[in-house]
Amino acid sequence: MSNYTSLVLVDSEDVPEANLGLVERLPVHVTLLIGKLSSLLLLVFLAACSPGAMMEKIANPEKTKIAREYLQRLMDGDATLTNELEPKLRTGNEVELMKNMRALIPPGTPTSTELVGYQAFYTSGQSTYNVTFQFGYPGKWIVANAAWRESPNKPRELTGMRVTPLEHSLQATNAFSFQHAGFAHYVILTGLIIVAAFTIFTLVVCIRTKFPRRKWMWIIFVMVGAGQFSINWATGETEVRVLAFQLFGAGAFSSGLYAPWILSVSVPLGAIAFWYKRKKLTDASSAVAIPPPLTPVQ
Numbered sequence: 001m002s003n004y005t006s007l008v009l010v011d012s013e014d015v016p017e018a019n020l021g022l023v024e025r026l027p028v029h030v031t032l033l034i035g036k037l038s039s040l041l042l043l044v045f046l047a048a049c050s051p052g053a054m055m056e057k058i059a060n061p062e063k064t065k066i067a068r069e070y071l072q073r074l075m076d077g078d079a080t081l082t083n084e085l086e087p088k089l090r091t092g093n094e095v096e097l098m099k100n101m102r103a104l105i106p107p108g109t110p111t112s113t114e115l116v117g118y119q120a121f122y123t124s125g126q127s128t129y130n131v132t133f134q135f136g137y138p139g140k141w142i143v144a145n146a147a148w149r150e151s152p153n154k155p156r157e158l159t160g161m162r163v164t165p166l167e168h169s170l171q172a173t174n175a176f177s178f179q180h181a182g183f184a185h186y187v188i189l190t191g192l193i194i195v196a197a198f199t200i201f202t203l204v205v206c207i208r209t210k211f212p213r214r215k216w217m218w219i220i221f222v223m224v225g226a227g228q229f230s231i232n233w234a235t236g237e238t239e240v241r242v243l244a245f246q247l248f249g250a251g252a253f254s255s256g257l258y259a260p261w262i263l264s265v266s267v268p269l270g271a272i273a274f275w276y277k278r279k280k281l282t283d284a285s286s287a288v289a290i291p292p293p294l295t296p297v298q
Contacts, residue, residue, distance in 0.1 A: 225249025225266025234260030
């Protein structure tokens, strides 16, 4: 990830953004960074809750309140907010950048407010927080975050802010839908289904096949796919990784409650190798299993 050490204003033709020295450049769908397993456990444990309620249970209420106050001051055009910036961000144009960010926020009171991202880092006695909210306005949405650092016996320092206007909510933008799916979406989804089914079928056959030795190594080999071709289902962005491995040659996951789905498919190298070697393996097993004929004693 890129680190910002100065105040930066970024404008995009598609999605205008305003950044104020953000500690880490995060995607539009800033979300809680948790692992795949943690995400699954949280979804199971909090299945009865809405996404916003889940995030509220995870986050520290005191820290979310601090972030909300920072963002409210930005919405109100509070120029004194620049006094709380960390020293390296005070380059002289911070007031102007604050105004540029404020201009991206629609006037009036938001009709909805949701906590959509919460990050906490603890290193060398310091604590860094990055909290993101989604604000709903009539016909428009805003994703805004505030990041700050807390140190013992020192005043709190604001390390960055970001405002990103959206046409739709994060839930709608990142939903698994075929409405805007293109050729690459269908190719990867089809490949995912075929590879996963082929790998599972091959695994069953492998388990049922009699081997002379080292059967467990073949079972592991069959389960692993080599390389990875993935797609961000919401944006259509694709990525190819040559040095990558994944179980069953296929995967689909979301890194957070408001994040897009990432679909990936690999070459089922182990499964293909098994079918190529299967006859030789079964022949070897038969040769070991059948004892030589007994020679009559003279």
